[in-house]
Amino acid sequence: MNDVLITGIGLVSSLAEGAAAHRSLVAEPGGVAPMVDAERFAPYPIHPLVAIALARQIPKNSDQRQMEGWQRLGVYAAGLALDDAGVKGDPSLLAATHLIVAAGSGERDTAVDCKVLEAMSQETNTGLLAKEALPSALRPTLFLAQLSNLLAGNISIVHHVTASSRTFIGEEMAGFAAIENAHRRIASGQIDLCLVGGALNAERQDLLLGFELGRNLWRGGFVAIAGRAAHGGGFIPGSMGAFLVLESRQHAEARGARTYARLSDVATDRSRRAPGDVTRTLGGLYQRIRERNSASPGVAAILSGASGVSPVTEEECRFIEALAGEEHAVAMTYGDLIGHGVEAHFPAGVALAALAVGSGHSGSAGALATGAGHWRGEAVALVEAIN
């Protein structure tokens, strides 16, 4: 098996931009207060994106115009990761970079939707109106903003990442599958270099509507994730873009790449979510990773991807508390800082784990990133210092 190294991190969130700025967040948990906007979409709080200068990663206005928010954010974060890895702008490396994206729904034009709904509510002939109103109101670029794989498409166009392109969908499970697939392809020697991650634009009513249908959103003021269960639970969406450049050790060393950490293993599953399933499944995944990495010196930091949705988060916390006790590890729920990034959440957790390991915070031991999807999917990743 080839070692899978993390050689680039592109992170942008409600608190910071860039790997270095996010390293201080994990180095001093509790040292920073989350950025929360509870007014704009009340009763739903969100973590809004920091101000970013889009043109730094998406220089052409025409490209920016062809995208909606989640795509611009993802393309931006992807560019940060490529920059960080020293891959950006190198045609031969980019042509050999495989792209793996975790994506959800694109964005709808909510103004158009409202116009159509209002027109439909005034008339009895609903079918006809939808058809008359839609064609005049929809724009082709908006259709393209709705397609899940068009984040990947835009990354290929703007950054020229072209070896291959695969988009996983399915909420948090998309992020789990993306990271796992990247790891397996590099570990098996199938590929040497890939860009993997996702993006969430939390500042959208259509996104909130989707998650509120499942009654998965937190309402009111900010409450830390572990404290939400008593009030019904729920997640606070956080705008974020999280991409990693992963590389085989041989490839990274041959080009003299700077390295953060090793992505030692990833394990995923999908429990049926009977009571206790999440605790049991995460425990099983961790066990599997321990068995496959018997020489591993253990875990000093746990980056919990808990969302706050009940009872999933209580079950995830039970696993993490037990593990932290066993391993004498420091646990941190990173969603308390940057919100919940759904598809992008696990890639962000793996990136933060790499930063925790790389900072020496954890000594020689590794860091674990965990994920329990707000309605489905469980995952654990082990990130370790490079020996």
Added chain:
Amino acid sequence: MSRSLLDKNGRRVVAITGLGVVTSLGVGARDNWAALTEGRSGVRTIERFPTEGLKTRFAGTIASPSGAPYSAADLATEIAALSAKEAISQAGIGGQGRFPGPLIVATPPSELEWPDLHRLYRDARAQTAATGYERLLAAARTGAYADLARHVRFASIADRLQGELGTAGAPMSICTACASGATTIQLGAEAIRRGETDAALCLGTDATVHPEGLVRFSLLSALSTDNDRPEKASRPFSLDRNGFVIAEGAGAVVLEAYDAARARGAEILGIVRGCGEKADDYHRTRSKPDGTAIIGAIRRALEDAGVEPDGIDYVNAHGTSTPENDRMEYVSMRAVFGERISNVPISSNKSMVGHTLIAAGSVEAVFSLLTIRSGTLPPTINYDLPDPEIPLDVVANVKRDARVGTVLSNSFGFGGQNVCLVLAAEPA
């Protein structure tokens, strides 16, 4: 330790032991193959909803086999389950409600459908003075519409299928636009080659013939508008082709490690010899004019398969019937195969079933396997006016008998997605 049959690259050989398909031509491989080889079209004038005012008023729709009222999410799930069960039953693998490998599903966009949006908007009028999304959100907060969450959760189709079929581990849901079906087969084959599993259930499904679905593609000028003769509208490689025909369908294949399949006495229907992909960085909906990305995908598939261009007996084309696609597909194949391409038989199943979008790669893989099995090349119907700039050996209008050992199946999608598969007969 292992006595596995290995390919030229030293990897485990991937067999196909089960096929399932549902299209506008029917439910099941037998009915589909009969219609396809007879040159029947499944494209019809849309009766699902009123179409006046729409530029395109026909499609390859599927009526819910269970008679359920139309919903894109539910119909996509229903036909996916039907095709999966057909494939699993043919493979004779697993037990009741248990499949010994992962589920890899290509699913259409998950989104609220207009009748539901309208219902939320109407119902909440009594409770709130708000308009627009605030009113929709107020409706959602009541909790009365929780059943609609299945429409907006992208993992929902995979989750429902896994619940029914009992596949192992975390299911994967993927979207590489109109290459999605082919991507599922690629992911499954790779997992088997890497030794992670002995079996995988790979399928694609799409049932998005609704007003907004039509409007979207109309806005991109991608659809044929031959409303007066729907069954003649899909004319791949014809001079007068003028767009694709949107359609619904599902296709499923059971992939297995060849040795595992042999060991349990399964019938080998064919082999996934190779997969290739290359992303395009030119344009969101158009291929690079020199075809380099498509050329790259074809070359990589051949290379992965260990097959020279001369070794391809037949091409199952992407062949959407848009002016752009069919020309680029020809130009790219010409670059790889040289002049010989004009003598390799080729057909586009889309001339009969329309373009099943997300499911197309799955449906066409099933038809490619049936082509190999039967020695019958399905026709490209409506091929009355060949495009002189696309000199291909199109299997014109009527089926043709031919010995086919190796098929190239092409799938190209918006967003620069290009995936090619090389499917072959069981090694002698």
